[in-house]
Amino acid sequence: MLLIIALMGCFSGCSNEPTPTAPQAESALERVMKQGVLRVGMSTFVPWAMKDKTGRLIGFEIDVATRLAQDMGVNVEFVPTKWAGIIPALITGKFDIIIGGMGILPNRNLKVNFSIPYDYTGMSIVAHKKLAEGFNSLEDFNKPGVSLAARLGSTAVTAARRFMPDATLSLFDDESQAYQELLNGRVYGVVGSAPTPGFQALKYPDKLFLPLSDTFTREPIGFALRKGDVDTLNFVDSWIRVVEEEGWLKERKRYWFDTRLWEPMIQ
Amino acid sequence: MRYRKYLISRLDIFIALLLIAAVLYIGYRINVGLHYKWNWKIIPQYLFRYDAENEKWVANLLMQGLFTTIRLSAWGTVLAMFIGTVMGLCRISQSLFKRLVSGTYVELMRNIPPLVLIFIFYFFVSEQFLPVLGVEEFVRNSSWPVQWVMAVLFAPPTLLNEFLSATVTLAVFEGAYITEIVRAGIQSVEKGQWEAACAMGLSKWQQMRYVVLPQAFGRVLPPLTGQFISTIKDSAIVSVISIQELTFQGMELISATYLTFEIWITVALLYLMLTLPCSMIVGRIETYVNRFLSVGLHDFVRRG
Numbered sequence: 126m127l128l129i130i131a132l133m134g135c136f137s138g139c140s141n142e143p144t145p146t147a148p149q150a151e152s153a154l155e156r157v158m159k160q161g162v163l164r165v166g167m168s169t170f171v172p173w174a175m176k177d178k179t180g181r182l183i184g185f186e187i188d189v190a191t192r193l194a195q196d197m198g199v200n201v202e203f204v205p206t207k208w209a210g211i212i213p214a215l216i217t218g219k220f221d222i223i224i225g226g227m228g229i230l231p232n233r234n235l236k237v238n239f240s241i242p243y244d245y246t247g248m249s250i251v252a253h254k255k256l257a258e259g260f261n262s263l264e265d266f267n268k269p270g271v272s273l274a275a276r277l278g279s280t281a282v283t284a285a286r287r288f289m290p291d292a293t294l295s296l297f298d299d300e301s302q303a304y305q306e307l308l309n310g311r312v313y314g315v316v317g318s319a320p321t322p323g324f325q326a327l328k329y330p331d332k333l334f335l336p337l338s339d340t341f342t343r344e345p346i347g348f349a350l351r352k353g354d355v356d357t358l359n360f361v362d363s364w365i366r367v368v369e370e371e372g373w374l375k376e377r378k379r380y381w382f383d384t385r386l387w388e389p390m391i392q
Numbered sequence: 393m394r395y396r397k398y399l400i401s402r403l404d405i406f407i408a409l410l411l412i413a414a415v416l417y418i419g420y421r422i423n424v425g426l427h428y429k430w431n432w433k434i435i436p437q438y439l440f441r442y443d444a445e446n447e448k449w450v451a452n453l454l455m456q457g458l459f460t461t462i463r464l465s466a467w468g469t470v471l472a473m474f475i476g477t478v479m480g481l482c483r484i485s486q487s488l489f490k491r492l493v494s495g496t497y498v499e500l501m502r503n504i505p506p507l508v509l510i511f512i513f514y515f516f517v518s519e520q521f522l523p524v525l526g527v528e529e530f531v532r533n534s535s536w537p538v539q540w541v542m543a544v545l546f547a548p549p550t551l552l553n554e555f556l557s558a559t560v561t562l563a564v565f566e567g568a569y570i571t572e573i574v575r576a577g578i579q580s581v582e583k584g585q586w587e588a589a590c591a592m593g594l595s596k597w598q599q600m601r602y603v604v605l606p607q608a609f610g611r612v613l614p615p616l617t618g619q620f621i622s623t624i625k626d627s628a629i630v631s632v633i634s635i636q637e638l639t640f641q642g643m644e645l646i647s648a649t650y651l652t653f654e655i656w657i658t659v660a661l662l663y664l665m666l667t668l669p670c671s672m673i674v675g676r677i678e679t680y681v682n683r684f685l686s687v688g689l690h691d692f693v694r695r696g
Contacts, residue, residue: 160532175648178437180453204551205644206634213515214634219554301646308428391648392434 152356153221163194163201164220168208170300171321172381173226177390185381189243190224192373193364209278209298212236215349222361223349226318228280238354239347240361243374247340248284251322251333252314253307260336263288266314274303274312281316284342308332320382428653435654438645454655457641458662463546464559464637465624471563472623473616476570483575494571501568506629513561514633527552551636558630566623573619577612578604610681617674621667628663638662 157163167174167186174184182203194201204220215223215237226246229239250273252260260266266273267289275281277296285294295312297303303315304325315322319340326333348361368374381387422428441452451459482494501509531542531549539549547555581604589599631640642659646652 162532169644169647171648176453176644178434178452179441179443180456204634205636205640207632210633217515299643299647301650301652304650305652 152354153351154354154357154360157197157199157221161199163190163197163199163222164204165190165194165201166204166206166211166215166220166223167225168206168211170208170226170318171324171391172387174203175391178392183387183390185244185377186224186226188377188381189374190222192368193224193361196364197360207298208276211278212349215351218351221350222357226346227349228283228344229347230280230283233349236352237349238352238358239349240358241365242345242347243365243369244346244378246280246318246344246346248281248316248342248344249319249322249340250314250316250336251304251307251326252336253310253312254332254334256310257313257334257336260313262337263341265336267291269293272312273314273316274306275316276300276303279318280342280344281318284344285316288341422653430654431651432654434649434651435658438655439658453641453645454638454658454662457636457638458666460547460555460635460637460641461624461627461639461663462666464555464562464627464630464635465620467546467559468562468566468627469620469623471559472566472570472619475563475567476574479567479571480574480578483571484578498568498571501565506565506626507632509565510558510561510629510633513564514557527556554633554635558633558635562623562627562630566619566626569619569622570616573612573615574608577608577615580611581607613681614674614678617670617677621670621674624666624670625663 167182167190169175170184170186172184173186174182177183182205187203190203191201202220204214206214206219208225211223211225211227212233214220223237226244227233227239228246229242233239250266252266257265257271265271269291271289271292272295273285273289273292274295274297275285277298282294282296285292292313295306297306300315300317300321303312303317306312307315307325308329314336315325323335326335348365350357350361365374423430438452438454440449440455442448443450479494479497482490483498485491531539531552534542542549542552546552585603585607586599589603594602627637628639631637631643634640636644638659642655646655649655
C-alpha cells in the first residue's frame with residue numbers, strides 16, 4: 126500500500142509533465158497580492174513544523190513562512206500535505222510555495238524552482254542498541270542483511286542509497302512510523318535529518334544510540350516554487366538575503382533546533 | 393420475535409478469559425518488549441480543549457477530523473445516492489447504450505483499487521474541473537455569514553477545493569455499489585407487479601414510479617445504510633490526498649507527538665463511535681421492513 130502511494134507520489138509528477146504555466150498565467154506573487162493570502166504547502170516534521178496542543182501550527186518553517194507573508198503584507202494559510210505528494214500538489218496549484226524543509230536536489234529541481242538556501246540540514250543515523258551493537262561508521266551499516274528505515278520521498282532516502290547501497294531500505298509515509306519500526310527492533314537504524322535522530326536517542330537511551338558523532342551529509346534547504354515564475358523566485362531570494370543578514374534566521378534556527386524550550390507546547 | 397434466554401456455558405467463560413489474557417499479554421509486550429511509554433494523559437486535550445480566551449470548550453484536532461469525516465461521508469453518500477439511482481435505472485433500461493454506459497461505470501469502479509482512483513481523480517480530474525467552477529474564488533470573496541455556513545456544511549474556504557474533490561471521488565466510487573443495490577432492488581420486485589400495474593393501464597414510467605420503486609425502496613434501505621457505513625470507513629482513504637479528516641489528523645498528530653499506539657487506538661474508537669450506531673439502525677430498519685414486506689432481502693453486492 127505504501128509502495129503504491131510512493132509510486133503515485135513519484136510518478137504522478139513525472140509521467141504527465143504539465144506545461145510550466147498551465148495552472149495560472151499570472152505569477153504566484155500577483156495572485157497572492159490580489160487575494161491577500163499566501164498558501165504554503167508543508168508537512169509535519171518535528172521541529173520544522175508541528176501542531177501544538179491547541180491545534181496551532183508551530184515550528185521553524187512556520188515562523189519563516191509567517192514572517193514571509195508578514196513582509197508581503199498578506200495573510201498566511203498553511204496546507205498540510207503528505208510529503209510523498211507535495212511536489213505534484215504544488216505543480217497542480219494547490220498552494221503557491223513549499224516551505225517545508227525541502228532539500229534542494231537536482232532531480233527535484235527539474236520539476237520545481239528552488240530559492241537560494243535559507244537553511245542547511247544534515248543526515249544522521251540513530252541505531253538500535255542490540256541489533257547494531259558496535260556500529261560506528263557508515264561502512265558498518267553498508268552490508269547486506271542490515272536494514273534501515275527512512276521517510277518516503279525525503280533526502281534521507283537519497284543519502285541512505287548513496288552511502289549505504291548494500292543495506293535494505295524500508296520506506297514509511299511518516300517519520301514516526303520509521304522510528305516505531307526501529308523501537309520494535311525490525312530495523313537496525315533510521316536515517317533522518319538532524320536533530321530528530323538525536324532527540325530520539327535521548328528519549329529512549331536504553332534502546333537507541335547514535336553510531337556517528339556528527340551528520341554525514343550537508344544539504345541546502347530551499348523554498349520550492351512552480352517553474353516559469355521568475356518574479357516570485359526573485360522576491361523570495363531577495364527576502365532570504367534580507368532576513369539572513371538580519372540574523373533572524375540564525376536566531377530562529379537556534380530556538381527550534383538547539384533549545385527544547387518549545388517542548389511543553391506540544392506535549 | 394421471541395427471545396431465547398442465553399445460558400453462559402463453561403466454554404464461553406474459558407474463551408472470554410483467553411481473550412482477556414491475550415489483550416493483556418499484547419499490552420504487556422508493548423510495555424516490556426518495546427519499552428513503550430504509554431501516555432494517555434495528553435490524549436483528551438486533542439479531542440476537546442478549553443479555550444481560555446473565549447472561556448469555552450472547543451473541538452481540537454481529532455474532533456475536527458471526526459467532523460470532517462462526518463461531512464465527507466454525508467455529502468459523499470448524498471451524491472452517491474444520486475449517481476447510484478440514475479445509473480441503477482440505466483442498468484435495467486431498455487436502451488443498450490444506457491446499459492453499456494452504466495455497466496462500464498460499475499465494472500471500472502469495482503475493479504480499480506480505491507486508492508488509485510483517488511489519485512487519478514485528485515490530480516487529473518479535479519484539477520481540470522473544479523477551478524473552472526470557481527467555487528473557491530466565490531467563497532473567498534463572499535460575505536462572512538456565507539463563509540460560515542459553507543464552513544459548517546462543507547469545509548473552510550482554504551480547504552474547500554480539496555474537500556469537494558474528495559467528496560466527488562468518494563461519491564463516484566461508492567456510487568458504483570449503490571448502482572448495484574438499486575438495480576438488484578428493482579429487479580427483486582416480482583414480475584407480477586409490473587404486469588398488474590400494466591393491466592391497470594399505467595404507462596412504463598408510472599409503473600416504475602407508483603408500483604415498483606416504492607416496494608424496491610423498502611427493500612434497498614438496509615443495504616443502503618450498510619453502504620453508508622462503508623462510506624464512512626472508505627473516507628479514511630482520502631487521507632492520502634491530505635484531506636484533513638480523522639485518519640489524516642491522527643497521522644499528523646503521531647508525526648508531532650510520536651504517540652503511535654494511543655492515537656491509533658483513539659482514532660479506531662472514534663470510528664466505532666460513528667459506525668456502531670449506524671449498524672444498530674440497520675438492524676432496526678431490517679426488522680421494520682421485514683415486518684411490512686415479509687420479504688427477506690438478499691444481501692447483494694457486498695464487499696469483503
